[in-house]
Amino acid sequence: MHFRIVCAMFASLRTARARCNLDLVTNPSLIKFIETISAKLDEGAIVDDPELISPFTTDWTQRVKGNSDLLVRPKDHQGVVDVVKAAIQCRVKLQIQGGNTSLSGGSVPQAGEVLLSLSRLNSRCEVDPDTLMAKVDAGVTLERLQREAMKYHLMPGVDLASRGSATIGGMAATNAGGLHVLRYGSMRSSVVSLRCVWGDGTESPRNIPLAKDNSGISFSPLVVGSEGTLAVITELSLRLVPVSASRAVAVVPFMWIPEAVSFAGKVRRMTDSISAIEMISKRAIRVVEESKGVIFPIKDPFEIVLLLEIASNGNASNELTEILDGSLDESQSQSTLLGMDGGTLAGLWFWRESITEAIQRRGEPLKLDLSVPIAALGELWQSIDTIQKGLAGRLEVVRFGHLGDGNIHVNLLGAEDILKRAEVEIYQLVAGLDGSITAEHGIGTLKKEFLQLVRTERELARMRELIEIFNPGRTLNPNVLL
Numbered sequence: 001m002h003f004r005i006v007c008a009m010f011a012s013l014r015t016a017r018a019r020c021n022l023d024l025v026t027n028p029s030l031i032k033f034i035e036t037i038s039a040k041l042d043e044g045a046i047v048d049d050p051e052l053i054s055p056f057t058t059d060w061t062q063r064v065k066g067n068s069d070l071l072v073r074p075k076d077h078q079g080v081v082d083v084v085k086a087a088i089q090c091r092v093k094l095q096i097q098g099g100n101t102s103l104s105g106g107s108v109p110q111a112g113e114v115l116l117s118l119s120r121l122n123s124r125c126e127v128d129p130d131t132l133m134a135k136v137d138a139g140v141t142l143e144r145l146q147r148e149a150m151k152y153h154l155m156p157g158v159d160l161a162s163r164g165s166a167t168i169g170g171m172a173a174t175n176a177g178g179l180h181v182l183r184y185g186s187m188r189s190s191v192v193s194l195r196c197v198w199g200d201g202t203e204s205p206r207n208i209p210l211a212k213d214n215s216g217i218s219f220s221p222l223v224v225g226s227e228g229t230l231a232v233i234t235e236l237s238l239r240l241v242p243v244s245a246s247r248a249v250a251v252v253p254f255m256w257i258p259e260a261v262s263f264a265g266k267v268r269r270m271t272d273s274i275s276a277i278e279m280i281s282k283r284a285i286r287v288v289e290e291s292k293g294v295i296f297p298i299k300d301p302f303e304i305v306l307l308l309e310i311a312s313n314g315n316a317s318n319e320l321t322e323i324l325d326g327s328l329d330e331s332q333s334q335s336t337l338l339g340m341d342g343g344t345l346a347g348l349w350f351w352r353e354s355i356t357e358a359i360q361r362r363g364e365p366l367k368l369d370l371s372v373p374i375a376a377l378g379e380l381w382q383s384i385d386t387i388q389k390g391l392a393g394r395l396e397v398v399r400f401g402h403l404g405d406g407n408i409h410v411n412l413l414g415a416e417d418i419l420k421r422a423e424v425e426i427y428q429l430v431a432g433l434d435g436s437i438t439a440e441h442g443i444g445t446l447k448k449e450f451l452q453l454v455r456t457e458r459e460l461a462r463m464r465e466l467i468e469i470f471n472p473g474r475t476l477n478p479n480v481l482l
């Protein structure tokens, strides 16, 4: 009886062809779960049509394909509380999802978990110009927050190429980094407070954005970066930063990573106006050229280019010119590209921001997101070259990333067995250099088996204990992280 009501209620969500799929839900726990939540959630919050669910069960790279019979999309905090409590009661597991932009398989259900999407939890997106803070629902996209903040000449410190789909809740859950970490830090530096529903069904108190609060152990920083293994974030308060009056960009060619590293160090010592030091390899440039049908203006020879951005309230163009004069030799200056106005700036950022999509057109890449102490970047680079040579033309390696943070994205393309071999060797190499197997994308589901390379047994045991305290029995994200 109840099931028929639910079917009728959500008929509008189905395509004309689709059947009433609740007939397909045969798992007794899931049937009980649907019964429990259908009395509490609004129309449109429960979706059981496989065609509508399917885009949510495959990740952005198309590499991770999961499965789920049910999608729930509450549109407020109380709805999330109801869903988590019902899941505990009915022994149903939940996979949390924001904008499904994870690049490590962290947002896709792996074993039939119910998908808890926060995409409709997005009514609140308020900016307080007096405190320079924003209060947002977890499902608000970064782009929407950027638009709201811009009305007051403010912006969130974290920016990403996937800003149109990435949600603030998902970005906080994974401690997203992006293009300006060296100036503003990653999400952990931006989150002032948050409201969440723990995996045991209890709620955190209201989201009160105190700039200073030293009343004991703070739970928000623990939730940030825990990849949904402790709690579902429902609302956040974020620090915003003023938008600089002027920006200027230079793209500078280098023959060798260590040269670029010492240039980056030099310019960072010269000014505090640097907002990005991004790195693009020649291979990544060629991939963009091929995919977009454009020609990169800097001629060979070069191996990598750095994109250096200055954002300041003075004259950013003058500041950039002075910095380059003091740090480049004659031939490098001649081949350096400058972007001093909106159009040319965007034209230079294009080369950096088009890479991920351009790689995707070549196949399903295996994405490694590595960080090492900056001084070890050259060794890492060279050793990856050696691994590639050892695989005799069967591995394509596309490198780019956030040089200022010691974070390189290594995209691998080739046959699955070759990718697996290269992945293991590269992760072992990174561990030997005291680096991390993920600088910003998180462990998700794809890197779980390698976590022990960079964290001790004791650390992993402590993580498990923490999860058991806040998310007993792992109702939330049971297959993520460890």
Ligand code: 2HG
Pocket: 103, 161, 178, 355, 356, 367, 368, 401, 409, 410, 411, 440
């Ligand atoms: C970026 O820095 C993202 O653009 C994506 O972290 C990295 O596609 C990638 O590997």
Ligand code: ZN
Pocket: 178, 401, 402, 409, 440
């Ligand atoms: Zn990145």
